[in-house]
Amino acid sequence: MVSCVKLFAPGPFQAHQLRSGDPYELSKGHPVLCLPTGGRGARANLLGGTVLETDPAVEQAGVDAGFTPEPGVMRAPDVAVGNVPDVAGWVQGAPPLAVEYADRGQDEEELQSKIAELLAAGTQHVWVVRLMGPRRVEVYTPGQKLRTLGPGESLVAPGILKNAVPVEALYDREAAHEVTLRNLLQRRGYESLEAVREVGREEGELAHARAVLRRQLGKRGMTLDAAQDARIDRTADLATLDRWLDQALVAKTTDEALR
Structure with missing residues (x-):
């Protein structure tokens, strides 16, 4: 989770004007300042990324990869699954699955703008992991109502992930390790x-x-x-x-x- 705050600076800007490492995303040509996350968000981000990257169906995944579906937009999900090529530069299009971690200080208006832009660009699922208050995951899919899942429930992404993902595996260390082990064993031909x-x-x-x-x-x-x-x-x-x-x-x- 990166805390992003939209700056109402003059525009329009384009993705090619940003360099890797710049603390900005772009929304309709306007810069969005993205600041480092706290310890809780950093730990959860690493766990969730590992769980998803090791799924047997996943060939490409990344953390903070910049996606530019059009010149005036560049969005970097906390975790992206699919369409993360091993090449330099921003990624064209959008990831099939995007995960965002939301903790203290999250700009909700900006988060909803980011979700809408990812879905409009072709992302099939956006999972927002809420670290403040009761732990839960909000599921956004095009044309469907928002769903919220809690501990004990599982997330699915047909055609993207082989396995269902327990909600807890996206933030709890023990649950994440258990799912990661299962995934790695399956990659070697063992179901469990x-x-x-x-x-x-x-x-x-x-x-x-x-x-x-x-x-x-x-x-x-x-x-x-x-x-x-x-x-x-x-x-x-x-x-x-x-x-x-x-x-x-x-x-x-x-x-x-x-x-």
Whole structure:
């Protein structure tokens, strides 16, 4: 959350006249002074950005990226999801999802102007995270009534995010870390931490079965050639390894044991 105050200075100005690092946005050619945020807003902004950037469906996201849908407008959402290319300069158009953090000192009139300009430029969802008073998130979408969600509820952005986002994950550290972990696991092909544990258990059982089979073959005086050894390593079916172990108790050759 950056505290923005519109300055009624002469205009019109254009986005190309602003440089990266200038403390301004532009609204219809007029400069909007944007000041640094406080500690609470800074912490929440980092948490929310991490949660959204790690969602498995997200390829591009950024913090304070400047978007210019037209020459006289340049808006920088606290967090933008989508349309954040890895190139220098302002971004043309608008992000599909924008998140704003509103805390003490927020200029409400300016915030509503910013939301309206983002939606008009093509943003599909604007989430305003309220840090003052009861924690809540206001959801703005084109052509729909304002919705407000609180703790225990979840936010969705179909076509932009894979996962629903618990309201608390946008400002609470523990909730944000839990969702971020889930997202990162899904990016590696695991649906949950329990799924990782299950894979670990299965791998442990397979490793044990392979070791027992090799030990039994060794006790019977049978030697594995390279191809047979590799075949055991490739086998990921526990029932097959158990069958080979039973056969190894009576087989006369390794070929008979592994048939």
